[in-house]
Amino acid sequence: MVSQCFSLFQPRVCPICKGTFANLPSHLRRQHHVVNAAEFRLILRLASARLKDSLACPLCEKIFSRLDMHLASRHKLSGSDLEVVLSSAKRECILDKLAKLRHSQPTPPMASMLDILRVKVQPEHRSETVLVSQSMPTNMDPNGSPEPHSEPEILSTIMPALSAPKTPRLEPPTPHSSLAGSSRENLPRTPTEFPSPIINRVLQDFYEFSLPSNPSNKDMENAQQRCSHALRFLQHMAAGFSDQQLKNLKFLEDFLRLRQWPADLAHKEYAPTSIKVMLLNASAFVNHFKAFHLEISGLSSNKLERILLQLRRLSRDNTRAVLSHRQRAKRKKSDSLRTSTELQSFIRKAERNLPRVMDDIRTKPTSKLYRIAQGYVAGYLAVLTGHRPIVFCNITKADLLEAEKDPLGRTLVWVARHKTDRAFGNAHLALLPKEADWLRDLAEISSLYGGEQCPYVFQWNGKQVQKLNRMLRAAWQVAGMTGDIAFSLIRTSIAIEAKKHLSYSDRLLVCNSMCHDISTAERFYTEVPNLSEVFHIRDLRTRALNTSAETLDASSEPESSSTESSCSPDNQ
Structure with a gap:
């Protein structure tokens, strides 16, 4: 029996509330109402760190039945370093099992939210x-x-990244004086669920409400983030209240504490843009409570509307800091931008090296070569199209089969799912014959890397690639290029070049093909003026000032001369 693993003389830490209990199984049933047998077993495994399943290595992402031996022999880990990496892999494996259990909609329903509110490295x-x-x-x-x-x-x-806490930092706020000199990294680990089971069920409903009918992995990540931000808001407002007082939302009526939330987040070193998103998600949660759970909120509709009004006011007050932060980010990004010469050099090297890499993969497939091949193809297409990485990640093998072709062999591939598909519809890729062949080659060799059943062209171990930047950086450095690279830097370089060298109508076409509008490009992708451009603008203002002054002087001279002539003695 699972509960026999937990001796009365060996206290365990509850993964949900972080409390230490001698009889953890009883605590899970009585305090957290965990009645689903599968969920109960997984939470106990999470607490005991006992797992016999094969685990994915966090360092090389391969699956091993004895991860400890792999870490010791391949990565030369021992002692506490090995324990940190091993416990991290076990935790992620169990949380993945909890997520799969949740998606199966079990009966009875799950009581915990560990998989929803987790924060991965x-x-x-x-x-x-x-x-x-x-x-x-x-x-x-x-x-x-x-x-x-x-x-x-x-x-x-x-090692510092793996040793970081895996749970969200949802600590109750404290006065600013007591947080002096602290940061998010130094704050203690806190519970990952709200003390009230009723509000926890509403948080679960809020998560499910945030998911579309056919959610992708990114949709689930976004829903988890919204739920996590709502929980942060509740934890902030609930500080100082007993569990009995947290059965409804009456604790949200403390407007003084509500106004302090953005300042507390800023003191914990959250960026203004992150604070803006948290305020929006907190408002969405209160709106959800008002629309679907008003009868258990303990507040009237008017009182909830006043809370929403205050959150909207805080969001407006944060706008100035957001704009300033974006400009600082643009200035910082401008130092890392790749020039058009560098991007052209990369696509030439990718065009030259890709056939050899594909041949080497067919001869002797290795994970290194596969990463390089995916990075070359994705980077090459990103320079030519300016698309976000999610577009390439979502290219399916069916998209290649259904692509349009002309007599010259040119191919048009349509991608249905991407970040802005609601506003711009399908993203498109205009490919020459050799470029379409590269995608087909990736789809073909995916069977050598466990991708026979995976529908996506860009895959890893049979799963869709989520972070394509790693492959891009790998190919960039193997090609001998210097400096950092990312898809956002490529998009920014393309947006800047389009603004400088294309007419407005042509620039509009380029922006639409990149699945964003000109206002989005101005807000996120165009650079701020540099020193020479600012002084050029200063010279223009000075020229306009001098021209205006000369015009006024020229118009005043005839008037003064006519006045002098009328006042002369001869005229009198």
């Missing part, structure tokens, strides 16, 4: 070091094969 932080430095380094020997970097260099970057 972002893969791109790991991939920048592991996938680029370890698997595709820029150092090449005379035979053309890369020389791997040392393992300590990789672990110096990966």
Whole structure:
């Protein structure tokens, strides 16, 4: 029996509320009302860290039945470092099982929200070091094969990320004086659920309401973020209240505490844009409560409307900080932008190297070559089309079969799902014959990497690629290019060049093909004026001032001369 693993003399930490209990199974049933047997077993496994399943290595993303032996032999980990990576892999495996259980709509329903509110270590932080430095380094020997970097260099970057807390930081707010000198990294770990089971059920309903009818992985991530932000808001407002007082929303009537929330978030080093999103999601949650659960809120519709009015006011007050933050981000991004010469050099190298990489994969398939091939194809198409990476991630094998072709062999591929599909419809890729062949080759060789049943062209271990930037950075460095690269930097470079060198009508066509409008390009992708441009504008203003002054002086001279002539003695 599972509960026999938990001795009365061996207290365990509850994964839900972070409390320590001698009889954790009883606590889960009585306090958190966990009645689903499968969920109950998984939460106990999460608490005991006992799991016999095969695990994915967080460092190289391969599946192993004995991950501990792989980490010790391949990555040279031992002691506490090995325990950190191993516990991270176990936790992610169990949370994935909880997510699959939730999507199966079990009966009785699940009581916890651990899988919804989890915060993963972002893969791109790991991939920048592991996938680029370890698997595709820029150092090449005379035979053309890369020389791997040392393992300590990789672990110096990966270990801090893996040792970070896996749960959202949803701590109750404290006065500013007590938070002096603190940061989000130094704050203690706090519960991942609200103390009230009723409000937890509303949070679950809010998550399900935020999902579309046919959700993608990105849709589920967005819904999780909305639910997490709503929980942050509730945790802030509930500080100082007992569990008995948190059965309804009456604690939200503290408008003084409500007005302090943006300041508390800013003090915890959240960016103004993140604060804006949190305020919007908190408003969405209150609106959801008002529309569907008004009878259990404990507040009237008018009182909830006043709370919404206050949240909208805080969002407006945050607008100035958001604009200033965006300009700072643009100035910082301008230092990392790649020039058109660099982008042209990359697509020439991709065009030259891709056939050889594809042949090497068919001869001796390795994960390194597969990453490089996907990075080359995605980077090449991004430079030519300016699309977001989600467009390439969502290209399916069926899209290639249904693509339009002309007698010259040119191909038009339509992609249905992407970020702005509601506003711009399907994204399109205009491909020459060789470019269409590259996509078909990727779809063909995916069977060598577990992608026989995966419908997507860009896949990894049979699953759709979610973070394509890692492949792009790998191909960029193997091609011998310097500096950092990302799809957002490519899109920004394209938007800037279109603004400088194209007419308004042509620029509008380019923006529409990139699935955004000109206002979006101005807000996110065009650079702020540099020093020479600002002084050029200053010279224009000075020229206009001087021209106006000269015009006024010229018009006043005839009047003064006529006045002098009328006052002369001869005329008198």
